[in-house]
Amino acid sequence: IKHPLKHKWALWHLSADRNKSWENRLNEICAFDTVEDFWALYNNIRPPSALQWSCDYNVFREGIRPMWEEEQNKRGGRWLISIDKVRHNDLLDIFWLEVLLAIIGEQFGEHGEEICGAVANIRNKGDKISIWTRDASNSAANIKIGEILKKKLLSADLPAHIPHPPFDVLRYENHDEVQNKSGSTVKARLTV
Numbered sequence: 001i002k003h004p005l006k007h008k009w010a011l012w013h014l015s016a017d018r019n020k021s022w023e024n025r026l027n028e029i030c031a032f033d034t035v036e037d038f039w040a041l042y043n044n045i046r047p048p049s050a051l052q053w054s055c056d057y058n059v060f061r062e063g064i065r066p067m068w069e070e071e072q073n074k075r076g077g078r079w080l081i082s083i084d085k086v087r088h089n090d091l092l093d094i095f096w097l098e099v100l101l102a103i104i105g106e107q108f109g110e111h112g113e114e115i116c117g118a119v120a121n122i123r124n125k126g127d128k129i130s131i132w133t134r135d136a137s138n139s140a141a142n143i144k145i146g147e148i149l150k151k152k153l154l155s156a157d158l159p160a161h162i163p164h165p166p167f168d169v170l171r172y173e174n175h176d177e178v179q180n181k182s183g184s185t186v187k188a189r190l191t192v
């Protein structure tokens, strides 16, 4: 018997193929709804740190595409973890797994239903990991999710050479502001 997860999730991958549109670079890899199938998948794909620059991994609830335009995303936002570019190999993979286990393991309590999924952006300028929530105006839920996320990341078992704290503040950004941003940064609606 396999141990069922509370919900079904799907892994997506954004390829580095510059000749394709963003949407055509985004492919669903496979879905999983048991602990064993999650580990079988996770242990058989490259970790984020081994992907090419400009690739993404996404793990979203089944039925929600990892795109701003999706009905369940468009009024939402993201908790953004910016990973210092020198920490690429150390932190990216550790934090990504922490975030995945917290989400599929329903570690966010009553607010877990607000979570749509997680994204890892592998970028030359510095990697990003984010948790997308469905309602940017639900500050009570988003703050609770951010606090639980921060506590989880700070309690992760990090290599000795990583200075503490391993990241700056976590910022919550609204998707519609990220999507239509003019400058390089977007105002943080919440920080923890």
Ligand SMILES: CN(C)c1nc(=O)c2c([nH]1)N([C@@H]1O[C@H](COP(=O)(O)OP(=O)(O)O)[C@@H](O)[C@H]1O)CN2C
Residues within 6 Å of the ligand: 022, 023, 066, 067, 068, 069, 121, 123
């Ligand atoms: C339906 N559709 C086209 C569409 N729908 C989307 O949902 C969506 C996009 N396009 N994205 C495109 O990637 C660029 C980099 O964003 P980035 O978050 O990778 O960040 P970087 O600037 O590469 O660090 C975005 O500027 C956007 O062009 C990103 N994105 C989430």
